[in-house]
Amino acid sequence: MQRRTLAASLLLTLAAWSLPVAAQQQIVIKFSHVVARNTPKGEAAERFAQLAAAKTGGRVKVEVYPNSQLYKDKEEMEALQLGAVQMLAPSLAKFGPLGVKEFEVFDLPYIFDGYDALHRVTNGPIGKDLLKRLEPKGIIGLAYWDNGFKDFSANKPLKTPADFKGLKMRIQSSKVLDSEMRALGANPQVMAFSEVYQALQTGVVDGTENPPSNFYTQKMHEVQKYMTQTGHGYLGYAVIVNKKFWDGLPADVRAQLEDAMAQATRYADAVAQKENADALEAVKKSGKTQVLALSPAEKTELKKVLLKVHKEQESRVGAELIKAIYKETGFNPANP
Ligand code: LMR
Numbered sequence: 001m002q003r004r005t006l007a008a009s010l011l012l013t014l015a016a017w018s019l020p021v022a023a024q025q026q027i028v029i030k031f032s033h034v035v036a037r038n039t040p041k042g043e044a045a046e047r048f049a050q051l052a053a054a055k056t057g058g059r060v061k062v063e064v065y066p067n068s069q070l071y072k073d074k075e076e077m078e079a080l081q082l083g084a085v086q087m088l089a090p091s092l093a094k095f096g097p098l099g100v101k102e103f104e105v106f107d108l109p110y111i112f113d114g115y116d117a118l119h120r121v122t123n124g125p126i127g128k129d130l131l132k133r134l135e136p137k138g139i140i141g142l143a144y145w146d147n148g149f150k151d152f153s154a155n156k157p158l159k160t161p162a163d164f165k166g167l168k169m170r171i172q173s174s175k176v177l178d179s180e181m182r183a184l185g186a187n188p189q190v191m192a193f194s195e196v197y198q199a200l201q202t203g204v205v206d207g208t209e210n211p212p213s214n215f216y217t218q219k220m221h222e223v224q225k226y227m228t229q230t231g232h233g234y235l236g237y238a239v240i241v242n243k244k245f246w247d248g249l250p251a252d253v254r255a256q257l258e259d260a261m262a263q264a265t266r267y268a269d270a271v272a273q274k275e276n277a278d279a280l281e282a283v284k285k286s287g288k289t290q291v292l293a294l295s296p297a298e299k300t301e302l303k304k305v306l307l308k309v310h311k312e313q314e315s316r317v318g319a320e321l322i323k324a325i326y327k328e329t330g331f332n333p334a335n336p
Pocket of ligand 1: 035
């Protein structure tokens, strides 16, 4: 009897040894985010999951939870720090509550004249230095992922600053965005992304700002009559991971995941422009939201009002940081 038990346990041990590594000790990464799957961030997260599985031979399983299904904006940051999820990609406008307010520099209106200027910052020393600032918070910044440039929307045409007067406009948690809306005479309201559709539908807020991809995939075109192609500000993400979790990974796995992330990042940046162009077309085709363009004079007027936010927010994000970005991109606020 005793001998049989010993033989059985020996067999079990041998069976366990012969199992693939993946089945023995699979590492699970919960990756939570707030947008739809068919968005730049949603697609890139899925691509990262595929690459992580392939590069680690199935040892790492990335479970992607889209659309605030697991956590809303504020909760997901807390969940990451507590280790309830391992990976997120919050918008750069959402790091203020964490105490890293310098990321709000990306929210300054018209600071990036397109993706190329933006990438000079995110792919260079400024971008790296900003990610480093997350470490004391128990977070490692792995990459920047693009979304796109934001447009304003409301149930009335928004073409001049006067059109914004008194409107309740939903914003992300950034103080720079608060200042942007105030510069236009609007009343900014911070709200989780998952609540925006309903807030627009019920009139809790009158309007908002988003790249076309977020606008369309959250069905905001059903509840906003006008969108103005202002492209006045950038929306992008930092992919972040719980530091304790990341540091605790076997070195070979970490290297494979870094490789997967580098590839997913190239993919994210490549799909972002297409997703936004397609979404804009879909909004137009829906016939529900009228898409407006600014005349050169209107654009100049809007820019003039919004550029004041750069000076105003120096104390929030750092005058030196703003100057360094101007230098990197060649932006001249006196001659924008
Ligand atoms: C928003 O809250 O408007 C965006 O940050 C959502 C997102 O993650 O793209």
